[in-house]
Amino acid sequence: MVADVTVVGTGIIALTAAIEIADRGRSVRLVGTTHSGNASSAAGGMLAPSVGRESGSAYDFAVASRDRYPAFAAALSERSGRPVPINTAGILEVALTETEAAELKDSIERPSRWLSAEELAREEPGFAPAFGAVMHPLDGSVEPLPLLDALRAVVASHDGITTAREDCCELNASELGCSVLTGMENRFASDYVVLAAGVWTPLIVGAGKAAHQVVGDRRADRIAHLEHDDGGAGAGAGGGLGAHGRGHRCHRRAEHEGAARSIQRANTAGPHR
Numbered sequence: 001m002v003a004d005v006t007v008v009g010t011g012i013i014a015l016t017a018a019i020e021i022a023d024r025g026r027s028v029r030l031v032g033t034t035h036s037g038n039a040s041s042a043a044g045g046m047l048a049p050s051v052g053r054e055s056g057s058a059y060d061f062a063v064a065s066r067d068r069y070p071a072f073a074a075a076l077s078e079r080s081g082r083p084v085p086i087n088t089a090g091i092l093e094v095a096l097t098e099t100e101a102a103e104l105k106d107s108i109e110r111p112s113r114w115l116s117a118e119e120l121a122r123e124e125p126g127f128a129p130a131f132g133a134v135m136h137p138l139d140g141s142v143e144p145l146p147l148l149d150a151l152r153a154v155v156a157s158h159d160g161i162t163t164a165r166e167d168c169c170e171l172n173a174s175e176l177g178c179s180v181l182t183g184m185e186n187r188f189a190s191d192y193v194v195l196a197a198g199v200w201t202p203l204i205v206g207a208g209k210a211a212h213q214v215v216g217d218r219r220a221d222r223i224a225h226l227e228h229d230d231g232g233a234g235a236g237a238g239g240g241l242g243a244h245g246r247g248h249r250c251h252r253r254a255e256h257e258g259a260a261r262s263i264q265r266a267n268t269a270g271p272h273r
C-alpha cells in the first residue's frame, strides 16, 4: 500500500505528527523502532518557556505550545482512555548560591516573581537552604511516559495509520515523490516524508541537516517541580505556589542528567511542488 505520508520516528514528535496528519484525512505510514536513549522517554516533561527564556518567535512558539498543552492532554486522554497528567502549579527556579540569586533576580520578567529565601522556606520548607527562587506561575509539566502511552494507543487504533517496525536508512525526495528505504530493504513510497527520528535523523542518508534545532534546558539544574500530595503524581492542576503553599510536596527532578544538551529536531522533506 502506498501511503500519502511517511512519518519516520517513534517519539512524541513522530506519533503526534502521524495522528494530526491522519486526522486530516491523509493515509500515514509510521516507520521506526524505539532506540534506547530516545528523548521522549527520558524527558522531564517541563512545559517551561520562562526558564532559560528564548527571545522572539522561539519564545512565542514555546509559550503557545505550553498554553495548548492542557487542552491537548485532555483531548488525548479522552480519546485514548488513558491518563495524561498535567501539572499547572508553576515552576520554581531555585538559586543555590548568592551569585545565582543575583542573576535570577536580574532576569525576572512578568508574571514571574522573586521569592526571598525566607518566603521560599516558608512556602516550601524542603528548599530552606536555598537563596531564594523565581516562581514562574504559568509554567508546568506533563508526565512524558503516560503521554507516550496515550499517543501510542491512539496510533494503534487509528484507521488512517499503518506502522512498520523497522528503521529508515535512506530518504529519496524528487519532483515525482518520496521514498524511504528501511534496514529490512523495504522501500515505502509516499507524497511526503516527515523525518522525526530525533538525534538519529542526520544518520539517515539523504536527510541533510536539520532545518532548525532548539537547544534548551541550559539551566535545568536549578529547576524544581511541584506536585500535590493529595492529587497523585503530577496531578496538581490548581493554582500556584503562592496561593497553595500548604499540602504541596516539593522535590527536585533529575532532568539535568543529559538535559543540558537536549535537542529537538523535526525535519520535513517533500517533493518540490
Ligand SMILES: Cc1cc2nc3c(=O)[nH]c(=O)nc-3n(C[C@H](O)[C@H](O)[C@H](O)COP(=O)(O)OP(=O)(O)OC[C@H]3O[C@@H](n4cnc5c(N)ncnc54)[C@H](O)[C@@H]3O)c2cc1C
Residues within 6 Å of the ligand: 008, 009, 010, 011, 012, 013, 014, 031, 032, 033, 034, 035, 036, 037, 038, 039, 040, 041, 042, 043, 044, 045, 046, 047, 166, 167, 168, 169, 196, 197, 198, 199, 200, 201, 204, 217, 255, 257, 258, 259, 262, 263, 264, 265, 266
Ligand atoms: C534528559 C532529557 C530531558 C528533557 N527534558 C525536557 C523537558 O523537561 N521539557 C521539554 O520540553 N523537553 C525536554 N527534553 C527534550 C524532549 O524530550 C525532546 O525534544 C522530545 O522528546 C523529542 O522528541 P522526538 O520525537 O523528536 O525524539 P525522540 O523521542 O528521541 O524520538 C526519536 C525516535 O526515532 C527513533 N529512530 C531513531 N533512528 C531511527 C530511524 N533510522 N528510523 C526510524 N526511527 C528512528 C528512535 O528510536 C526514537 O524513538 C528532554 C530531553 C532529554 C534527553
